[in-house]
Amino acid sequence: MNAHITKLLYIILLLIAPVAANAQGAKPTAGSISGQLQNEQAKPMDYATVTLLRGKDSSVVKSTLTNDAGKYQFDNIISGRYIIKATTVGYQPTFSPVLEVEADEIHAPVIKMQQSSRNLQGVTITSSKPLIERKLDRTVMNVENSVLAAGNNALEILERAPGVTIDKDDNISLKGKQGVTVMINDKLTYLSSAQLSALLRSTDGSTIQSIEIITNPSSKYDASGNSGIINIKLKKNKQSGTNGSLTAGAAYGLNFRDNTSLTLNHKQGNFNFFGTFSRGDITRQNNINIDRVVDSASTSTYFKQLTSMKNSVHYNNYRFGADYNTSAKNTLGFVISGDYTNEYNDNNSKTSLGLTPDANDSYQNTLSKIKQTYRNIAVNLNDKIQIDTSGQELSVDLDYSKFNNNSFANYDTYFFKPDGSSLAPTLFLRNTTPSRITIYTGKADYTYPLTKTLKLETGIKVSSVKTDNDLKAEINNGDGFINDTSRTNRFVYDEKVSAAYVNLGKTYKNTSIQAGLRAERTSSNGNLVTNNQVVKRTYTDFFPSIFINQTLSPKHELGISYSRRIDRPNYDNLNPFRFYLDQYTYEQGNPFLKPQYTNAYELNYTYNKTINVSLGYSRTTDVSAEVLLTDTIKKATYQTRANLQKQDSYTININTPYTITKWWTGNINVTGFYQSFKSDSLSGGMLNNGQAAFNARTTQTFLFAGSYKAEVTAFYQSALTYSIFKIRPQYTVDAGVSHSFYNKKLNLKLAVSDIFNTRRNNVSTNYQSTNLVVRQKNETRLGRITLTYNFGNSKIKSREHKTGSEDEKGRVKSGN
Missing domain, CATH: 2.170.130.10 (TonB-dependent receptor, plug domain)
Structure with a gap:
């Protein structure tokens, strides 16, 4: 780890030490309840549901799950009389004696759970988590x-x-x-x-x-x-013994698609093995119409482009691993995941050109066939150590990921006069683009409860990423394909990030506070090998965060938070290669992209643990935004990313579940926002765009006799502005029904997405020399049928492990 970050973490810990010492010597002002569940053999009951009930009326206060050691804890409990209720599959509900909570920690007696001896055949359980x-x-x-x-x-x-x-x-x-x-x-x-x-x-x-x-x-x-x-x-199968599930599905819209997945789990003693394999074939249609005008010094050229894109994907994904409890306090594990995918694109793009909107002076037809292969693998090794029974623990993750992506593309462009006769010789291009990405990460997280109400979390992480993209472009000169020096290039990018963080959390009677600081040092080197163009950057950043939650009353909670964040450019956004739709339409990266920084504030209000309202404001500087620019000499429009000066965003979100009857429940989520984009140097012009917008989604769930369940979801997105783009409204309605039978081991689901086939993406922009309208319709209306069969034993949940390399892998291009 970088020496600067080591020093920073050391200083932070020195600053926190006096606070922790004082906190340890002070009497806690918040009440808490902790305890443990055991079975008849005095073994811990892990991942059982524990509910805190009020003593006077048995109303629910809070619920949680026990950890691997069967332990649970409720913090920030108002003084009063309470009862603990414990439930889990296969065991009788069990209650604690009445507990008197004041401004101290209460250790509840161990709750012994008895296996259920009742015959449950014919009993229907209809409760489930809300969507x-x-x-x-x-x-x-x-x-x-x-x-x-x-x-x-x-x-x-x-x-x-x-x-x-x-x-x-x-x-x-x-x-x-x-x-x-x-x-x-x-x-x-x-x-x-x-x-x-x-x-x-x-x-x-x-x-x-x-x-x-x-x-x-x-x-x-x-x-x-x-x-x-x-x-x-x-999902990670959570049951003891040997068990699993098999899922098979099919769908049809304009094209057919199918999917199959198998999940297996075996848990015996201190050993747990889990694995998932899924495969499928997806074919989808995408139609794009683009109308644009390119203005030069003396003339305007009008383009009308119709593109039909058919994409076919065959994928195989796998994920398997194992955990082994070397002792009651230590668990070693590994996870291996990857995918083996082939993708084929068959595109047909027809473009007409004219000096007036209605004229057709010439047109061209580009046929492109692209084959892409993805051979990716990720390996994680992990160790979790429970140092003591107070919650002190250390977890370590080591990750290795390798992405091998290859693209083979042929572009054949035919040129015609308005009468259909040939205008120019056919242009034959082809590209081979092997891409290799290698990622190494290591991280360690340490948790230390200084008291029952004061907790310290700290950790470090290092990552190393190398990407190597080699574009080999060729053009047919009439005698065969030769190297196209104007397009052939190689881009190598190296990035190393070292990070350290510390969080300190404190709970009072009705208040909880968490404050943290993260430091990250980044070194990057982007090398455009063919042009000998190198972009190097080294920078250190600090990212503070603070969260304050206040319980105003049993039904009213208030929270406020602040954090500072960074977005480094995705690897393909830095890659300057050009990827063509035709000679007038292409996409290319920007190796000079800088990271963007955001300061975000949020205020949350929750009523009765259900209705939530949040207000947010954020400002992002050096905004990495998608833009369309025009090369007026070549009359080409290309998509890229550029750093804008700033983006201001104001949001309000309202989420509320509701119950109409015992068989009809629903949820409404509404987000309103206003965002503005400003730049004084984008393509030689001044950008100042902003617009208020909103989106809303409602889901209705219906439960019927005989294990039938139906859902209907409706979504609406208003018109909005993003960067230089105006995006038109869009809306859609989905519906589905499911039925369980054969003792709930078999489940059949039928669903239709975008029932009315209304989902479209219509975008326009008129900025500087870029003036266009894009109308896009994907294959969104699909009918689906899915059958799932669950088999095996079903008693005890196993450990769910989280690895440490997700951020780096999120910036890699993958092919499924």
């Missing part, structure tokens, strides 16, 4: 039992999460802001937006447990992600 659940620092979308998850992939499910939108290029926005960090099982993905969307498309919805939305993360998390973190939690 949308609000927690202290995050919103959770419980995907596991949702009907709409059936047959959808992870990207399609993510579109249904509160406040999340995905644009025509699969860029993810949260509450109207791009720059979202996506994690999988608390691990950064280190993927570019294109690779991330490919990975999420190849992840079956049946393998997802939940999606967590964290709009203002603490210093414990990597500082990347200006609009927050989306954490996708994958």
